[in-house]
Amino acid sequence: MRRLFYASVATCALALTPVTSQAADPIKIGVVLPYSGQFADGAKQVDEGIKLYMKQHGDTVAGRKIEIIRKDVGGIAPPVAKRLAQELVVRDKVDLLAGWLLTPNAIAGCDVSKEAKKVSVIMNAATSIIVDKSPYCIRSAFTLPMVTTTLGHWAAKNGVKKAYTMVSDYAPGHDAEKGFIEGFKAGGGEIVGSVHMAVANPDFSAYVQRAKDLNPEAIFVFIPGGAQPAAFGKALAERGIDTKKVKVMGTQELTDDSALTNMGDTALGIITGSPYDHNLKSKINQDFVAAYRKEFGANPNFFSAGGYDGMTLIYAGLKLTKGDTDGDKLIAAMKTAKWTSPRGPMMIDPKTRDAVETIYIQRVEKVGGKLVNVEIGKVENVRDPVHEAMMKTKK
Amino acid sequence: MTTLDAPRTVTPQGYLLRQSRWRPIEVAFWLATLLPFWLFPTYLSLASQIAITGLFALSLDLILGYAGIVSLGHAAFFGIGAYTAGIFSKFVWGEPFSGLVVAAAVAGVVGYASSFIISRFRHLTLIMITLGLGLLLKEAANSAHWLTGGSDGLQGIDIWPVLGVFNFDLYGRTAYGYALGVLFVVFLFARRLINSPFGLALRGIRENFVRMPAIGADSHAHIRKVYTIAAIIAGIAGGLLAQTTQTVALEVLSFERSADVVVMLVLGGAGRLYGGLIGAMVYMIARDQFSGIAPQYWYFWIGALLVIVVMLLPNGILGGLSALLKRWRRR
Numbered sequence: 001m002r003r004l005f006y007a008s009v010a011t012c013a014l015a016l017t018p019v020t021s022q023a024a025d026p027i028k029i030g031v032v033l034p035y036s037g038q039f040a041d042g043a044k045q046v047d048e049g050i051k052l053y054m055k056q057h058g059d060t061v062a063g064r065k066i067e068i069i070r071k072d073v074g075g076i077a078p079p080v081a082k083r084l085a086q087e088l089v090v091r092d093k094v095d096l097l098a099g100w101l102l103t104p105n106a107i108a109g110c111d112v113s114k115e116a117k118k119v120s121v122i123m124n125a126a127t128s129i130i131v132d133k134s135p136y137c138i139r140s141a142f143t144l145p146m147v148t149t150t151l152g153h154w155a156a157k158n159g160v161k162k163a164y165t166m167v168s169d170y171a172p173g174h175d176a177e178k179g180f181i182e183g184f185k186a187g188g189g190e191i192v193g194s195v196h197m198a199v200a201n202p203d204f205s206a207y208v209q210r211a212k213d214l215n216p217e218a219i220f221v222f223i224p225g226g227a228q229p230a231a232f233g234k235a236l237a238e239r240g241i242d243t244k245k246v247k248v249m250g251t252q253e254l255t256d257d258s259a260l261t262n263m264g265d266t267a268l269g270i271i272t273g274s275p276y277d278h279n280l281k282s283k284i285n286q287d288f289v290a291a292y293r294k295e296f297g298a299n300p301n302f303f304s305a306g307g308y309d310g311m312t313l314i315y316a317g318l319k320l321t322k323g324d325t326d327g328d329k330l331i332a333a334m335k336t337a338k339w340t341s342p343r344g345p346m347m348i349d350p351k352t353r354d355a356v357e358t359i360y361i362q363r364v365e366k367v368g369g370k371l372v373n374v375e376i377g378k379v380e381n382v383r384d385p386v387h388e389a390m391m392k393t394k395k
Numbered sequence: 396m397t398t399l400d401a402p403r404t405v406t407p408q409g410y411l412l413r414q415s416r417w418r419p420i421e422v423a424f425w426l427a428t429l430l431p432f433w434l435f436p437t438y439l440s441l442a443s444q445i446a447i448t449g450l451f452a453l454s455l456d457l458i459l460g461y462a463g464i465v466s467l468g469h470a471a472f473f474g475i476g477a478y479t480a481g482i483f484s485k486f487v488w489g490e491p492f493s494g495l496v497v498a499a500a501v502a503g504v505v506g507y508a509s510s511f512i513i514s515r516f517r518h519l520t521l522i523m524i525t526l527g528l529g530l531l532l533k534e535a536a537n538s539a540h541w542l543t544g545g546s547d548g549l550q551g552i553d554i555w556p557v558l559g560v561f562n563f564d565l566y567g568r569t570a571y572g573y574a575l576g577v578l579f580v581v582f583l584f585a586r587r588l589i590n591s592p593f594g595l596a597l598r599g600i601r602e603n604f605v606r607m608p609a610i611g612a613d614s615h616a617h618i619r620k621v622y623t624i625a626a627i628i629a630g631i632a633g634g635l636l637a638q639t640t641q642t643v644a645l646e647v648l649s650f651e652r653s654a655d656v657v658v659m660l661v662l663g664g665a666g667r668l669y670g671g672l673i674g675a676m677v678y679m680i681a682r683d684q685f686s687g688i689a690p691q692y693w694y695f696w697i698g699a700l701l702v703i704v705v706m707l708l709p710n711g712i713l714g715g716l717s718a719l720l721k722r723w724r725r726r
Contacts, residue, residue, distance in 0.1 A: 035690040035691045036691060036692075036694055044691075071686070071687070072686045072690035072693065076645065076646050077644070077646045078548055078640065078643075078646070082440075082641075083440045083444060083567075083640065087438075087440060089565060090437050090565055090566050091438070103547055103548075104547060104642070104646075107547075107548060107550070108548075108640070111641065111642070116565055129547075129550075169538070171540065171544075171547045172546070174540070199537075
């Protein structure tokens with residue numbers, strides 16, 4: 001018995017041995033992302049954005065070295081996210097939190113950021129309310145309504161009068177639908193019908209047929225990435241939807257590189273709203289894409305841009321505070337940030353701590369035998385419409 | 396802690412009495428659970444989640460380890476508890492203990508209702524049914540966006556300090572103390588339950604479902620009872636997680652959570668009171684350490700650990716240890 005006891009105590013002690021380091025000099029950034037599980041791909045791309053920025057701009061800011069501590073949250077798991085954020089603060093003594101691919105995790109992280117008075121940089125999670133949860137939360141990415149409302153408004157202003165919306169039946173889908181409808185109606189358009197589809201839906205033919213029967217001028221669709229865009233493309237072709245006559249619209253996930261590969265020519269003519277695409281023509285983006293391809297052998301996407309711009313924001317803030325990571329000083333400095341990103345000109349809205357950026361409207365076309373998103377329009381200085389509406393009601 | 400291998404000369408009463416006596420190692424185990432407060436003060440939030448997961452594993456042990464009901468949907472009750480505690484704090488008040496009681500009650504009612512289905516089936520059918528019920532509940536929670544917040548997670552949870560004094564702090568001191576206290580109380584209850592004639596009957600049902608009614612223990616009624624009790628305990632565990640982290644998302648109802656807890660129980664040793672606790676401890680510490688070393692590839696090491704344990708210690712860590720102990724004593 002006693003041996004058993006000693007053995008078990010020894011095992012526990014061994015397993016729990018803390019890995020502490022006491023060096024106070026470097027600035028530690030705790031990055032929480034779902035590095036494993038079904039969202040690992042996005043996490044990898046955000047992380048690559050971080051790595052590339054640090055490679056290009058060095059790992060020292062204002063005389064202090066930057067140290068990244070990565071933690072895997074493994075999926076949508078706010079209790080784990082919260083614990084990791086707490087541990088990063090109390091054990092690893094990080095100066096900032098960053099990362100955050102998924103909304104529920106980001107919100108849990110903001111709770112910790114608020115309590116610990118540490119800046120937390122949201123590099124992807126796209127629900128508007130996140131940044132309201134803590135005065136130290138700031139977003140370097142975009143919000144979903146920024147994309148969909150802009151797209152809806154653009155569509156109404158560009159000759160589409162009647163639209164049909166089809167979205168997956170989950171929170172991001174609802175947000176996307178709401179945003180599109182608001183933008184579309186504000187531009188003078190009319191919604192002829194809407195449908196919510198099962199989240200894990202393998203076959204869209206019935207939904208597409210219903211949309212076709214209503215004879216809209218445009219169909220707005222929001223579905224999760226992965227296998228679904230290909231199934232959607234197939235349904236479009238089967239049901240004989242001609243994208244030249246009926247404009248099919250969506251967000252960047254619908255036609256990103258992997259989706260285009262899966263969809264093939266059925267993707268031709270699909271119009272998407274997007275905060276970033278690697279085909280953007282600016283010099284800074286061309287350089288970014290070249291460097292990214294050289295480093296990681298793939299094209300960057302909006303995840304990578306979120307990570308890259310997140311680091312830009314952190315570096316900019318730290319330069320202004322001369323390396324001081326005090327939450328209040330740093331967030332005040334970050335609020336004034338303004339920079340040119342591969343995405344285009346960017347700044348932070350000091351009232352909401354959300355990014356203000358350009359939203360691109362693009363259409364899938366064949367260029368040199370390859371399917372690419374070609375820019376056909378853009379809307380500059382887009383702010384989060386949900387926060388804009390909140391400001392108005394407050395006044 | 397061993398099951399039905401008591402020598403024939405012992406009466407059932409004597410056997411149960413002997414089982415329910417506190418062993419020094421048990422006392423040492425519970426004293427050791429206090430050590431993290433001093434030894435690992437920065438690991439307390441992990442420790443609190445281990446205690447909660449251990450409680451959840453304990454509840455599964457009652458039905459899987461003792462009564463032989465294989466469930467792949469046990470997270471349903473965990474999730475019900477978590478959502479109930481969260482929603483209760485949002486709309487009624489944030490006092491933690493009352494929230495926990497309500498969470499336990501709601502999980503218990505749902506557990507009792509579903510136990511009528513559960514007690515009719517065995518084996519594979521049972522796995523499919525529990526799996527299906529779990530998935531149904533998750534989808535229901537997803538579509539009830541107005542109540543649960545859907546896939547964004549429940550917002551607006553506000554938990555008051557425990558006993559009006561202890562705030563839930565960043566270090567997780569309160570979280571661990573609170574979770575550990577609840578775990579200990581529930582454990583005492585489970586221990587009493589298992590070392591009672593009822594507990595003995597459960598083990599009989601596990602070994603031979605048909606024969607037990609013949610010797611006066613109605614299998615169906617027993618299963619309904621233990622399933623309800625397990626649901627209540629799982630609800631308490633879920634409520635604890637919601638209160639200590641002040642977050643609830645659909646993940647609490649997920650299949651992964653149901654599967655993980657089975658893995659932990661098998662790892663620690665099913666059909667042993669401490670199996671779930673040890674399993675949760677080993678699994679979560681290993682996970683924490685491995686994912687700290689390799690955020691992308693830690694699943695590989697968890698997999699390797701499982702394969703090794705299952706191959707070398709077919710009855711889990713505790714089963715293996717007690718077999719070793721027996722061999723050592725015989726010498």
